[in-house]
Amino acid sequence: MRTSAFLESTDLCLQAQEAVAQDEPVLLRSPVEIDLLLEFARSTAHGLRQDPPGLECRFLYDRRGCELFEEICGLDEYYLTRTERSILERHSSDIRDITGPVTLIELGSGSSVKTDLLLRAWLDRDGMVPYVPVDVSDSALRSALRSISARHDEARLVGVNSTYEEAFPLFAALSPVMVIFLGSTIGNLDREEFDRFLEDLSDGLAPGDFFLLGVDLVKDxxxxxxxxxxxxxxxxxxxxxxxxxxxxxxxxxxxxxxxxxxxxxxxxxxxxxxxxxxxxxxxxxxxxxxxxxxxxxxxxxxxxxxxKFVLPDLERSLERFGLRSKAVYTDENDWFALLLLQKAEPGD
Ligand SMILES: C[S@@+](CC[C@H](N)C(=O)[O-])C[C@H]1O[C@@H](n2cnc3c(N)ncnc32)[C@H](O)[C@@H]1O
Structure with a gap:
């Protein structure tokens, strides 16, 4: 297995452009210099003093948290993962047909297990795939990079250990891209965070770039x-x-x-x-x-x-941010949806 090179990044975009052309997997760190422990402490103290009190869910994902999340994904009751997986099994090559040979950037990639279906669709068609998983969890990224590079020699892998927002400048640097956000992780954002996230994400995309979004739908x-x-x-x-x-x-x-x-x-x-x-x-x-x-x-x-989302309402919200549906895929029970969106031309 190839080993990862770990770089301290002052210019994430330049480093990512160089790294995506290399054969060896590379792990880049957020260019934002922060004391992670102090950030956790500040967020916790602030959150516990709120009325009502609440904590930021990104801190759930330490090493043990990532392991437990993977266990949840395999539970009978947790229909989300296997349902989204079934949609990807059926439609990954249709998605590749629509997007062409773009670079894949995945936000909150975790274990990247489901993404393997997309990587295979790209590899089948193009013989190679540039893949940039982004996650706050260093341990999840390292383990995903190890297992993908063991399976796919032709994948060009650049892990980015950062928050979603810190990785947004990468979209322009690596365009044309398809940004991937699976697992209905967007459902963890409240309405205000959701709007800010989509506005910044859309600002980062060039017209014609794609966004693949997995969402859980309102049901019983x-x-x-x-x-x-x-x-x-x-x-x-x-x-x-x-x-x-x-x-x-x-x-x-x-x-x-x-x-x-x-x-x-x-x-x-x-x-x-x-x-x-x-x-x-x-x-x-x-x-x-x-x-x-x-x-x-x-x-x-x-x-x-x-x-949880209602499809027509969600599509209208996404349209407000210049993200237009190219295709919407669901499972046979309409439990989960995968939306392939494209950034519109300005003024279009
Ligand atoms: C719900 S899990 C989804 C994992 C995977 N995409 C899936 O569909 O199974 C969320 C992932 O996003 C990461 N994450 C959570 N908040 C984040 C943030 N603000 N920035 C970057 N990654 C984050 C976590 O470490 C975790 O791997």
């Missing part, structure tokens, strides 16, 4: 709720792992036995809300900032939302 609420309340309690472990991380990295001292998982469907907002409920009082420390926040029995902290 009990069926949806079951996906987030699995019988083995893996989703609960995934949520609780954030407190394990806080205890380890921030010295939070959370009593883990006093944390319960709660996932409920909010009909008005058409979203699942995943909370940690405290069964007794909690005193949570954020040591790097010397802060202490207290909670009473019964208090809840929002850890993640998962919005």
């Amino acid at each position: 609420s009990e069926f949806i709720e079951r996906a987030y309340n699995d019988g083995r309690g893996v989703t609960g472990d995934f949520m609780k792992n954030l407190f394990v991380r806080m205890n380890r990295e921030l010295g939070s001292g959370v009593d883990l036995h006093g944390v319960e998982h709660e996932a409920v469907w909010n009909r008005r907002r058409e979203q699942v809300e995943l909370y940690a409920r405290f069964t007794g009082p909690q005193t949570i420390h954020v040591e790097p900032l010397d802060e202490v926040i207290t909670f009473e029995a019964g208090d809840r902290v929002l850890l993640e939302i998962s919005r």
Whole structure:
């Protein structure tokens, strides 16, 4: 197996352009110099002091969090992954027919397991595929790069360890591109974040570039709720792992036995809300900032939302950002959709 070269990037775009022409997989880091621990501490203290309190879901994905997420993807109740996979199995080569031989940039790529279907469609047609997975999780990226390079010698791989937004300048540098955002991860953004994300993403794309978006659709609420309340309690472990991380990295001292998982469907907002409920009082420390926040029995902290979408409404929203549907693929039950969008010409 080829080994990755790790670069500190001051000019991510130039480095990505060079790296995508190389045979060896490369891992680039965000050009933004940040102290990750301090960022986690600030976000946690700020989130816990909000009314109602909530934490940023990107911090769920430390090494253990990524492993637990992969386990969730294989659960019977969690229909999302296998349904999206079935759509990709049927339509990856149709997607390649429409886009032509563009560079693939994937946001929040995780294990990249489903993306393999797209990589194969590109390789079958073009004999090579430039693929740029972007993820905040260093461990998920390294392991995805290792397994893809072991399977596909002809893939040109450039991992980017950064947030979504830090990677947006890459779109112009690597255009023509298809930006990929799978797993209905866009549903983790609230309405305000969703608008800002799409505006910035669309600004980064050149007219004619593509955006492939996987979304979970509104359906029977009990069926949806079951996906987030699995019988083995893996989703609960995934949520609780954030407190394990806080205890380890921030010295939070959370009593883990006093944390319960709660996932409920909010009909008005058409979203699942995943909370940690405290069964007794909690005193949570954020040591790097010397802060202490207290909670009473019964208090809840929002850890993640998962919005569900109605296709015509979603297509109208995307159109507002100059992202026009070229094709919409769904499964036989209309549970999940994959939208292939194209950035419109200005004024079009
Ligand atoms: C819900 S998982 C989806 C993984 C994969 N795309 C799939 O469909 O199975 C979200 C992924 O996005 C990454 N992630 C979460 N927030 C992020 C952010 N703000 N910037 C970059 N990556 C992020 C996580 O590390 C995780 O790998």
